[in-house]
Amino acid sequence: MAKTKKNIRAKAKGAVGVAKQKAQDVQAQLNKSERQERLLHKTLTPKKTTTKKEKSALKHKKLLQRFADSRKERKNVQSSKKKPAVGDLKPLRDALPSLSDLYKLVKSKSKDAAEQTALTEPEVPLSVKQKIKKKRADIVNRAKSFExxxxxxxxxxNPRGVIGSLVRNKYRTMEEDNE
Structure with a gap:
């Protein structure tokens, strides 16, 4: 009985080996036919003979074409940047002050500036040491306020709320100083 099992196993192994061999043969035939088709295709097409001069002329044309393409692309990018904003601009227009208000503001500021220059003495430029002292004092004051x-x-x-209120107060004092 042991001999029959061995024989069956050997026959099964042999059959598997034969099947693998046939599959490999079929695959080799397919590969061979594909290779032959490729070779035939290559041999049937006539080869182009180009001189060195023609090759350099072709390279030159390609280079010029690349330059032209990059120039067109740059122009397209620039033109896309110049396009106006799309959408409703009414809220923005409402938020901006009118021209008459701006005109009045500019006139009043120019009068104030002329009056102040007439009233105040011309400032003497600070020396280097004085500038350094002023900067140092400013930095120390900022550090103290941050601490x-x-x-x-x-x-x-509430850090955001505190910072928001500080900024609002700063702008109020700046507006009061300007008035």
């Missing part, structure tokens, strides 16, 4: 802000309990609770 004070960070230690503030309201800032720890």
């Amino acid at each position: 004070k802000l960070v230690k503030d309990k309201h800032f720890k609770e």
Whole structure:
């Protein structure tokens, strides 16, 4: 009984080997026919003989074409940048002050500036040491104000709200100084 099992196994292995060999042969035939078709195709097409001069002329034409394409692309990019904003501009127009208000504002500022220059003495330019002292004092004041802000309990609770209020107050004082 043991011999019959061995014989069956050997026959099965042999059959598997034969099937693999046939599959490989079929695959080789297919590859061979594809190779022959490619070779035939290559041999049937006439080869182009180009001189060195013609090749360099072709390269030159391609280079000029690339330059022209890049120039066109650059112009397209620039023209797309110049296009106006699309959408409703009415809210923006409403938010801007009218021309008459701007004209009045400019006139009043020019009068104020002329009056102030007449009233004040011309400023003497600061020396280098004085500029350094002024910058140093400014930096120290800023650092102190930041330290004070960070230690503030309201800032720890709501930092955005505190910063927003500080900015609003700063702009109010700047407007008051301008008036």
